[in-house]
Amino acid sequence: MNHPALSPDMTTTPTSTAASSNSPALSISDVSKHFADVLAVDGVSLDVADAELLALVGPSGCGKSTLLRMIAGLIPIESGRIELGGIVADDGRRSLPPEQRHVGLVFQEHALFPHLSVEKNIGFGVRTTNAERAGRVAEMLELVGLGSHGNRYPHELSGGERQRVALARALAPDPALLLLDEPFASLDPNLRAQVRSEVVDVLRSTGTAAVFVTHDQAEALAVGDRIAVMRDGRTLQVDGPDAIFHRPADRFVAAFMGEADFMTVAALRTSIAGTPEATDHLRGVDDDEIVMLRPDDIGFAVDPTGHARVSQAEFRGSTWCYTLELADGSTVRSMRSHVDACPLGTTVTPTLVAHHHPVVIPTR
Amino acid sequence: MTTTLQPDSPSRSDEAAHAERSRFAGGGRGGWTSVAVGAAVVVAVPVLMLASSILTPSGEVWSQQWRTRLPGELRDTAILLVGVAVGTTFLGAGLAWLVSAYRFPGSRQFGWMLILPLAMPSYILGFLTLSSVGRTGPVQDWWRDRFGIDAWFPDVESIGGAIVTFTLVLYPYVYLLARAALRDQASGAYQAARTLGATRSEASRRIVLPLVRPAIAAGVAVVMMETLTDFATVQYFGVDTVSVGVFRIWRGTYDRDAASQIATLVLAFALLAIGLERVARGRARFSQTGAAGAGIEPLRLRGGRAVLATGTCTAMVLAAFAGPVVRLAVWAVQEQRSDRGTPLIDQYPEYLANSLQLVAFTVVVCIGVAIVLANAQRFGRPRITQWATRTTAMGYAVPGPVVAIGVILAVVGLDDLLGRIGLELPGAVRTGSLLILVYAYVVRFLAPGLTAVEAGMGQVSEEVTASARTLGARPLETARRIHLPLSRSSLLAATVLVGVDALKELPIVLLLRPFGFDTLPVWVYNLASESRFQQAALPALSIIAVALLPVALLARRLDRTDP
Secondary structure: OOOHHHOHHHHHOHHHHHOOOOOOOEEEEEEEEEEOOEEEEEEEEEEEOOOOEEEEEOOOOOOHHHHHHHHHOOOOOOEEEEEEOOEEEEOOOOEOOHHHOOEEEEOOOOOOOOOOOHHHHHHOOOOOOHHHHHHHHHHHHHHOOOOOOOOOOHHHOOHHHHHHHHHHHHHOOOOOEEEEEOOOOOOOHHHHHHHHHHHHHHHHHHOOEEEEEEOOHHHHHHHOOEEEEEEOOEEEEEEOHHHHHHOOOOHHHHHHOOOOEEEEHHHHHHHOEOOHHHHHHOOOOOOOOEEEEOHHHEEEEEOOOOOEEEEEEEEOOOEEEEEEEOOOOOEEEEEEEOOOOOOOOOEEEEEEOOOOOOEEOOOO | OOOOOOOOOOOOOHHHHHHHHHHHHOOOHHHHHHHHHHHHHHHHHHHHHHHHHHHOOOHHHHHHHHHOOHHHHHHHHHHHHHHHHHHHHHHHHHHHHHHHHEEOOOHHHHHHHOOHHHHOOHHHHHHHHHHHHOOOOHHHHHHHHHHOOOOOOOOOOOHHHHHHHHHHHHHHHHHHHHHHHHHHOHHHHHHHHHHOOOOHHHHHHHHHHHHHHHHHHHHHHHHHHHHHHOOOHHHHOOOOOHHHHHHHHHHHHOOHHHHHHHHHHHHHHHHHHHHHHHHHHOOOOOOOOOOOOOOOOOEEOOHHHHHHHHHHHHHHHHHHHHHHHHHHHHHHHHHHHOOOHHHHHOOHHHHHHHHHHHHHHHHHHHHHHHHHHHHHHHHOOHHHHHHHHHHHHHHHHOOHHHHHHHHHHHHHHHHHHHHHOOOOOOOOOOOOOHHHHHHHHHHHHHHHHHHHHHHHHHOOOHHHHHHHHHOOOOHHHHHHHHHHHHOHHHHHHHHHHHHHHHHHOOHHHHHHOOOOOOOHHHHHHHHHHOOOHHHHHHHHHHHHHHHHHHHHHHHHHHHHHOO
16 A cells, blocks of 8 residues: 555654554544533543454544544644554644545545546545546446446435445545544435445455444444444443443443443342352352343243233334333343233243343442 | 644654654645734724724814814714614515515515615715705606795705615615514514414514514614715715715825824714614524424405505605616616717726726635635634634725725835835825725625625535545645535625625725726716716616626525515
């Protein structure tokens, strides 16, 4: 790959000579930013390895889009340091302008240039001879499966096609890092999963490292090699999808990344019939520790002598989600197959499903 | 611009330092920001210099003025402003209510025809009013024939005549803002009030009127600024305002100190008008509520009321636009048929060329600065560039005489500075030159151009700009390849708005023109001042024809949004 901004004369600075081929595609250390009095990003540190897909997830206003714009160079940082492939892009004093960072950017609304054809859009960032550019554009059109659409204009495309043009345009200059800001939020839900897997396939095939902002936890879990969960400008946990889901760092991450109920270990021991192995798993844990239970961790048996009662039932198509009211008035949700209908008010005994372990949530 | 980098290591080679510098300078945030601030300073300096002249009052000027004309000027200015404000409020808001709340024969067409007087400069309608209903006009001739030679007729050549003329020309500002408010803001609240049990008249009185009040106040503020700017029309009617005072002192004696002292009074009246708007608006800050368009259900008028409504609107359009245009057309034809018509027409190309030259310079500078400012908001530091842009747009709210004298002060100050290092500005900067004229026009007309260009940039999302930047385009390239092509139609609109304003302008050119530099408006004014109305008809008609261009565009947009 040839990145003009990273040409030899740039790499003579001390920071750059330390950079070698194994420096991460992106390295953020202790980055902060205020907007007026609001601390939008608060001491965030992150690394993204070559060819890695990092999902940045959090509720709206958590600072994830601000962080993305700072990586792109659209907003200067206040303190900390951003390095791209080992080159300092921003250290709080000086900020490399976006056009010299060689970072691709894909927006939710795609932001195609409406006055340029698909070919011209894709070729915009390719700074070579006309012949080379035409070759590159054809290659990108092929890559995203729009070979015959080169002469069309953005308004003549469907939402999914626009998304693919935006991706092709961002990838055409061969960036070392691609940033995607809620790229599928504007697509309708039926199309979303399909376009998403296409985009991931393209990123995998080109080996491009990417940071991907979303507020949808399912999307983050499905796409990210690793996931960074953000809240109030801070990263709460950066981990693989499995760890994020099964070993959340705190109660917020647990609740945000999937449905979860919480109870004390004491309550669990008295009101839910545990399997022996789960009980083993909790041996030695204090009674007042908090555990997280996902709806699929909990089953129940209809039992006229049970201490719980079905208080709500929600049919979700492939499953039923029941809310069980326990003897102490607290509730826990339980997921069952769509064929297991159970009337409201049924008296039941909740049980832990085999091989599902209740997770002790660390308190801060 | 980051040219002073703290070196990370003292051992860095010079080439590396140079490479580093050029890399970081490429962003140009600082460059765009300083250009925007520079534009704001250039626009603000004339007004600030004029305002600061109040700090060094000349006792001699004030006592001399106070003994002679000043008391009368102050009185006339106050009466004129109050009269025009009251007149335009009733006429503008009343007509807006009439066409919004009622249906009558022609109501839809009157919706847009009522803004046609916007194309009628006051200095043209002024002499037409005098020549038609003045002492020697056909109306009074007929009146004396009918009721005898001593029959009473109101004195047209008076402050009353001036108030009527300004009211007819300026009411569309109030009308337009009131109509927009009726459509966009009041309609949802009106419907809510009706469903809560209010009758039509109760909902109108208790809900609609308070909601529309800020819009009326804003319209009246514009009207007062326009009235204050004028010192040509009022002279037809023998009215002496403070603006006339500035004109008389400057063109009579070229006494900068005296002219600027009196001009601060004009500025004071302008500030008073803005203050009154704030008071009238009160604490109301209304934003759009409810869907636009679906609004007050119009009531169909029948019989005598319908005739009255149609008659009122017809009379307005006839008095303020159609009648004057027909009269001018008849005069123009008579003039060409008469013997003396031919020599006068020979001067037409020269005056037209002067006007076009002035318009061309003004448009090029205004649109150029507007493009730079609109782009600086994308590429520079957001808060500073926005502040700079708002300052730059302020010139439109400053009356012409203030701008004119302020520009003289600024350019003379610059000339003195340059003189110290042995340079000289071209032209007679101390009394007026094309350079000064264009400077004043730019200060005054930058705002409409800027508004239009900014509206065009608003169509280009921040994301589109960001996409171009991350694809490797520098700010200038982004502006050239993305922003300009996408805002082409807005640039055209800006050109039309600024060009037409500049073509119509009379007060500033009367104050600042170089000796012998006559534009079409100056020609019209000179002929009208000598009561050579018939000869003034042709240039007057051509000014109206050009001024109709933006008005027609606006009228078409109004007609389309009408239900």
